[in-house]
Amino acid sequence: MGGLALVSAVGLAVDDRVLVGVPIWSKPFKFSVSLLAYALSLAWMLTLLPTGRRVAWWAGTVVAATGSAEMVLITLQVIRGKQSHFNQATPFDNAVFQIMGGTIVVLWLGALTIAILLLRARILDRTMAWAVRLSSLIALAGAALGFLMVRPTSEQLAQDDAPVVGAHAVGVPDGGPSLPLTGWAETGGDLRIPHFFGMHALQVLPLLVLVLAALAPRFARLADERVRLRLTLTASAAYTATFALLTWQALRGQALFAPDGATLAGAGAIVLLGGAATALSLRQASPSPTRPEEVV
Template identity: 50%
Template sequence: MTILTDLRERARTWHRPSYRFAQLLAGITVLCVLLLVVDQRTLQGAPIWAKPFKFAVSGALYFFTWSWLISLLPRFRRAVSWLTNGLVAIFAGEYVLMVFQAVRVRASHFNNATPLDASIFQIMGVMIATLWVINLVLTIAVLFTRIPDRATAWAARLGAILGMAGISLATLMSGPTPDQRAAFKATGTSPMIGAHTVGLPDGGPGLPILGWSTVGGDLRIPHFIGLHALQALPLLALALGVLAARYPRLGDGVLRTRLVLIAGAGYAGLLALLTWQALRGQSIVAPDGLTLTAFALLVAGVAVSGLIAIGRPSRDRELEGSLR
């Protein structure tokens, strides 16, 4: 059974609350696009509706994927379903607070400027910590889930692990920066606690819509890339399964599994590289020679490994050769 067949057969068994919430967030994404057009207000140099837009897109992908993954679990379905309901409620609450701050043209994250702003971010911090714990439990459940198609199984497992790593990378943004510590020492307070930009204050030039810094390191990049391994690797398994109809070589489940494992290793390497680059205060659009060399070695390693996997005989071919 390939991932495409599995999707078709299980569509009616997906976790409905998370599936409906993903649909709602998809609709909110469209609304955010309209707001970006009609409301030109900015915050720290970025449109105020850019963050709600990005979180809506990311959340829609996240909950759509979990609604599918939960349908794969052979046991503890009810407990996992309730945990996922908790994820939906937590994310919805965090999103409402984010939109509330956007309407006020106030930062939703790291904001300590007023008692209200500080309270909102503290509540969001508790929500994020709870979401992390629930996500960890769900990830462990996926690791022990048996899926008939091995490529799909490993795509789900590696995607969940790397997604967990991506979520965890958000902790790197929560500590005060050197400037914020200096402000605390001098005045006993700081309007912001934590930042996603490394080496520079948040704000400033950034990529369109995404807002990722073009002048300094940005921890949102590895956070985003890691989080969405949960979609990227299962989609790869899906693509390989679809291509098997056109390229018989991919009909070999062992080969597809090898390619998924290679892609997972490459994805983990990319996540580590992007984190390393951001922590060095280096912009994603201005990599130095060391970063480019590491990236080239990573790409070469993945490409060579993939070619070797494709060139190795499948079990069927090995059996055919032994009978001749």
């Protein structure tokens, strides 16, 4: 994925072709960078497993192989100048997309296997254990949003032989005005937003634990593992709620930066409740009562 990201970066610089409203090499570039972070995170998480490593090795290999196959097909379609996702214009294009769909299902099942192993594992650091478990579950939910994108839109259902079936955007056609860098729809909903946000919980929550541990020597309250655990659970809950809000916003065909009152109310509730929970989490945990036999 690192190598493909470099190749795609060169493609962005020297190939001026545009596909569905964005530079044609932007999709393999974004996908390879995202899969690079995802694979590195999973590989590190596998090292935390005290048991079940053989099953985990096979599951990780499945994730790596299917992810690589997906990228080969995406890059093939870029070279051909064709859309990879949702493309049913020709039998070949349809076959490519069907194979891509199959590889993603197998990849998701491999990631699910790893998540189950992490849920059952007795990881010594409780704070990291919960960060790893919860982030893997949120990432699975984020990845599963990809299955919603293959649903035909009302316009596609009205066509007898639609060349494209499925879409990233909701309420607006793919290829319209988009946000810079990401390519997300600017005037309507876009399921790629919660898809991206959910999948990268795999990096955000464990990184939060590492930051809290690094700050512990400077802040006495963070030196208490129970405080760090409460903060991690609070952050996980806020992340999950934000993921749900972004999904709801996208499904209603609402642009990310044009929220309505209901979306703003939901965001405000997350901020207020998250802030209150953080304040409570930072309270110094009471010391454990001293047992009689420990009294000198």
